[in-house]
Amino acid sequence: MDTKQRILEEALTLFSEKGYANVYVGDIAARVGIKAPSLYKHYKSKQAIFNAILAKMDERFMDQAKALNINGANPIPDAEIYKHMSEEKLLELGKSLFLYYLHDDYTQKIRKMLTIEQFKDKRLSDVYMEMYVDEPLRYQSALLGLVTAGGMLTTDNVDIMTLHFYSPIYMLLTMCDRDPSREPEALKMLEAHIKQFDKLYGRKDK
């Protein structure tokens, strides 16, 4: 078992629940199944553990950005799909986006940790915004742009349409992060939101 890796995982879990300052190195060690001083065989300090988590996050984020081809000339790999976007498909898209963000273990923990630690370090709030505001808006804008081009949605301002699509998702997400018991309620609202969105922006003659 890779202790060095385990330490990062358990530390991230704890940091995301209680924040850096409220987690003691002994807590991390206990969850890994060792004693606090043994941590220092793997990392120079508590801060170094935190830094390693961020480094790994950066790495993953870069990979993901590359995988999504966001910057490349070819924005969406399977563009054709989005030209024939039905209400059901839109619904599925929104729900899977929401549920992925909400339930993916790593993503959720990172998001919570960034939320807690963001005001300590501008770099963290920048990462948060890129991950949960700017990048989703950019990506979905490209996507909804295709749908619009395909004629399934109509607007003269794709960016605002994207804002209308995504911001409820974002708000419901922050709601469920704070209170997971409200997930069913959030899902109901999400569905109603997307149906309404489709009605508002969908072609009248659809």
Next chain:
Amino acid sequence: MDTKQRILEEALTLFSEKGYANVYVGDIAARVGIKAPSLYKHYKSKQAIFNAILAKMDERFMDQAKALNINGANPIPDAEIYKHMSEEKLLELGKSLFLYYLHDDYTQKIRKMLTIEQFKDKRLSDVYMEMYVDEPLRYQSALLGLVTAGGMLTTDNVDIMTLHFYSPIYMLLTMCDRDPSREPEALKMLEAHIKQFDKLYGRKDK
């Protein structure tokens, strides 16, 4: 000068910037213009200062709720105004809401503090949600309900319409909290959002 009050103000400022754990009692004292031990003439402990801030927040929040008559039989005092809601008025409503939340010193600091500390204590996340999610949605829903009744907006689901109105405001707000330099950009998007909102929900024959 009311030192006891000053302490709460300076402590809130610091807590909202750096989080409880990263603020030292000496920092608070320094800003007030005294030495750390003197704080203890006014509050039993650092935690007691934090609690006092929350107590005062609760108090204000109660007052505000009462002033808005949210629970009372009479939801909006000057309901008539809202029956004749033009695009410009809607715009003004949204902008003033946004700018109030964003710039009101006390509100902003409380929001940032709750954001940082929320995962430590469920009570804090509950307050946050009430203040920035549930209460605004309830209030605006009542308001937009009136507008709808007046015939200036059309929908079969006021709650979703309200979600569509408010969630972009919410998202832009959290964006500006993280990076105040993006306020102009946010304001532009806010305006475009509301104009588009009005187009989408406004009566076709307006």
Next chain:
DNA sequence: CTTGACGGCTAATTTGAATTAGCCTATAAT
């Protein structure tokens, strides 16, 4: 078969921040 590095442990040690002790001055009430 022995050596050295890896990774664990217990028992210090360090550190730094919160809190307490105890003193001093000003002021307001008796």
Next chain:
DNA sequence: ATTATAGGCTAATTCAAATTAGCCGTCAAG
């Protein structure tokens, strides 16, 4: 005028948490 209280200060003290010292067993390479 005396005294009590409020509120400030400096100099301890406490305490918890991070880190270091130093020991030990295992195991793979030579």
